[in-house]
Amino acid sequence: MATIYDVARRANVSTTTVSKVLSNTPYVSTQTKERVLEAMRDLKYAPSLAARGLSRNRTYVIGLVIPYDPDYLFSDPFLLEIIRGIEACTNEHDYNLLLSLARRAAEPRSAYSRMSRTGYMDGVITIETFEGDEAAKEFEERQLPRVSIGYRKEPRAINSIHADDYRGAFEGITYLLKLGHRQIGIVSGPPAFIGAIEERLGGAQAALAQYGLRLDSNMITYGDFTIESGYRAAEPLLTAQPRPTAIFAMNDRMASGVLRRAREYNLSIPADLSLVGFDDVPLSMLVEPSLTTIHQPGYELGQRATQKLFEILDHDLPSFDPIVLPVELIIRGSTAPPSHPSS
Amino acid sequence: MATIYDVARRANVSTTTVSKVLSNTPYVSTQTKERVLEAMRDLKYAPSLAARGLSRNRTYVIGLVIPYDPDYLFSDPFLLEIIRGIEACTNEHDYNLLLSLARRAAEPRSAYSRMSRTGYMDGVITIETFEGDEAAKEFEERQLPRVSIGYRKEPRAINSIHADDYRGAFEGITYLLKLGHRQIGIVSGPPAFIGAIEERLGGAQAALAQYGLRLDSNMITYGDFTIESGYRAAEPLLTAQPRPTAIFAMNDRMASGVLRRAREYNLSIPADLSLVGFDDVPLSMLVEPSLTTIHQPGYELGQRATQKLFEILDHDLPSFDPIVLPVELIIRGSTAPPSHPSS
DNA sequence: TAAAAATAGGGAAGCGCTTCCCTATCAGCT
DNA sequence: AGCTGATAGGGAAGCGCTTCCCTATTTTTA
Numbered sequence: 001m002a003t004i005y006d007v008a009r010r011a012n013v014s015t016t017t018v019s020k021v022l023s024n025t026p027y028v029s030t031q032t033k034e035r036v037l038e039a040m041r042d043l044k045y046a047p048s049l050a051a052r053g054l055s056r057n058r059t060y061v062i063g064l065v066i067p068y069d070p071d072y073l074f075s076d077p078f079l080l081e082i083i084r085g086i087e088a089c090t091n092e093h094d095y096n097l098l099l100s101l102a103r104r105a106a107e108p109r110s111a112y113s114r115m116s117r118t119g120y121m122d123g124v125i126t127i128e129t130f131e132g133d134e135a136a137k138e139f140e141e142r143q144l145p146r147v148s149i150g151y152r153k154e155p156r157a158i159n160s161i162h163a164d165d166y167r168g169a170f171e172g173i174t175y176l177l178k179l180g181h182r183q184i185g186i187v188s189g190p191p192a193f194i195g196a197i198e199e200r201l202g203g204a205q206a207a208l209a210q211y212g213l214r215l216d217s218n219m220i221t222y223g224d225f226t227i228e229s230g231y232r233a234a235e236p237l238l239t240a241q242p243r244p245t246a247i248f249a250m251n252d253r254m255a256s257g258v259l260r261r262a263r264e265y266n267l268s269i270p271a272d273l274s275l276v277g278f279d280d281v282p283l284s285m286l287v288e289p290s291l292t293t294i295h296q297p298g299y300e301l302g303q304r305a306t307q308k309l310f311e312i313l314d315h316d317l318p319s320f321d322p323i324v325l326p327v328e329l330i331i332r333g334s335t336a337p338p339s340h341p342s343s
Numbered sequence: 344m345a346t347i348y349d350v351a352r353r354a355n356v357s358t359t360t361v362s363k364v365l366s367n368t369p370y371v372s373t374q375t376k377e378r379v380l381e382a383m384r385d386l387k388y389a390p391s392l393a394a395r396g397l398s399r400n401r402t403y404v405i406g407l408v409i410p411y412d413p414d415y416l417f418s419d420p421f422l423l424e425i426i427r428g429i430e431a432c433t434n435e436h437d438y439n440l441l442l443s444l445a446r447r448a449a450e451p452r453s454a455y456s457r458m459s460r461t462g463y464m465d466g467v468i469t470i471e472t473f474e475g476d477e478a479a480k481e482f483e484e485r486q487l488p489r490v491s492i493g494y495r496k497e498p499r500a501i502n503s504i505h506a507d508d509y510r511g512a513f514e515g516i517t518y519l520l521k522l523g524h525r526q527i528g529i530v531s532g533p534p535a536f537i538g539a540i541e542e543r544l545g546g547a548q549a550a551l552a553q554y555g556l557r558l559d560s561n562m563i564t565y566g567d568f569t570i571e572s573g574y575r576a577a578e579p580l581l582t583a584q585p586r587p588t589a590i591f592a593m594n595d596r597m598a599s600g601v602l603r604r605a606r607e608y609n610l611s612i613p614a615d616l617s618l619v620g621f622d623d624v625p626l627s628m629l630v631e632p633s634l635t636t637i638h639q640p641g642y643e644l645g646q647r648a649t650q651k652l653f654e655i656l657d658h659d660l661p662s663f664d665p666i667v668l669p670v671e672l673i674i675r676g677s678t679a680p681p682s683h684p685s686s
Numbered sequence: 687t688a689a690a691a692a693t694a695g696g697g698a699a700g701c702g703c704t705t706c707c708c709t710a711t712c713a714g715c716t
Numbered sequence: 717a718g719c720t721g722a723t724a725g726g727g728a729a730g731c732g733c734t735t736c737c738c739t740a741t742t743t744t745t746a
Contacts, residue, residue, distance in 0.1 A: 098441055
């Protein structure tokens, strides 16, 4: 690999000048610049990021830390949407994206801690949802610029971004109520999932309250966002007396699990049971019938988070309140008025 | 951030000694070592990868270059499996994984070319499937250690790895033939997809040949691996005379597209039409009926590719023949003997 | 017991860049 | 003609490590 010295020699200038050309500093004559550029081309020169990083103290790498089990991550299409947004944005800024699937911060040698410690990144985006996440702490200590996708509680909701989960649940439930449903079951995500679940539960309750209803504790079950967990979590709801005429699941995959279980009970959707999901992943269009769901802007979430990070990096421009992106109710085939209205 | 000097000063030794401790070089007394380690702990020292990279000429980063449209990539669960395998392996080796979704090498400033030029990676894994891929060339020029997942044709199949596509198609079709199907349609992937498609087509033909059959050109249509394309590609097959009693689709997503279209024609699966997919992604279990498919070991593919790369990096141990991983026929609910055997 | 070998540690150059600071030239003024 | 300020370019230190090579001490071996 050619170095800056090789280029300098070939162009008959000093390395300083080459460096100036490299960074487009003024006070280099056009001819000299041209000569240097030519030498670079001839030698197929490319500056070493390591060297540059060392002297500039910038690495042009931003890290993406996802404290999930990779098995989980990659089966979550919604997270993938987020990554897509992040990748697009880092790429646009000519930054590199370092991926770390940090299996819970437990092991000290996890990629996760490796990343935070080697000073290899200029900034980091974390997707935080679980509470008591150790990840955050290390980054905080290192003072690494960071934005988190999710609900950041402490020290403050600084530089965080999330979708309007509250509103999403509110709209979903309200829609069901408007259709005439009064007995509504909820398949929640794991309670350990901080923020989003609380918000959605809050939104659901608020919606019910409009109609003078409250969330009955036997009308709520919990899954872990996988299809199977939705399948299992459907059980208590489908056997409850009275059986809910509608179920609101906190993601599409669980909703499709519910769908499958309901079918085994010979319930037809949406005639016997209405179903609303969350996220609006491709799967929701695939199942029969397609799912009414709450669209979350995953791609934008990733993109905006990354933009924010660059704003912090470039202009030290933190945002003190969380950025909240709107969600949207997408009405498809899994919802209808109840066949035997309960009221 | 503490540097090696800080540690050296605090432990009252030279940086050389600290460095020795860092790399576990012998000839450091136990006490000294302990003192150094303590100093590191106290200062929360972590070596700078940039500096280390500069002097060692190793960056501890390996790149993953996927010359696909990210939209496509992230909707392909099979590719994600591969990534999962890669990530697990790099992580195990304490390496960082740089992700580049290189939108076709077209634009000169693509992440892709940036990555190959900045000397930021010790090696690279490429997922190559499209022909005429410019990606490869640059890496070749830079002599960057690399292994490719897919079919590498030139200069040779050196350091490449792929699943046994030929065998997969062979087994799938043979299974259908054994069930009694004689009119078999094929929904192929895009012809531009190098290697895998050819292989599968070859395997299909060989299977048919066993029964004295040949692949009729109106029994093959092409999709681009998306569900929609499977839906569209099903059309000509389902309206052909005679209509095939079985369809072999080259991935599960297209198979589920076919499924949907067939249903619109009021064909019941598998009674009226048998369906075999490829990949064995989670989706294949989800559709009704679940898909008989060819399991490809995506995770292992990624893992083995990465292992190979480390072998090259550490011991300069290239493999001259492609590594071929076995596939497996998974029989589920979408296949049955034809209801009106054609022969 | 003397020499050789193993052990322990340090000095300093060098990895490939950037950047601070300096010098030289030249145009435009007064 | 002499000065100022813009323009053009270079010298060299320094970023934080690793490593080559050297010295000093201790242990082993003949």
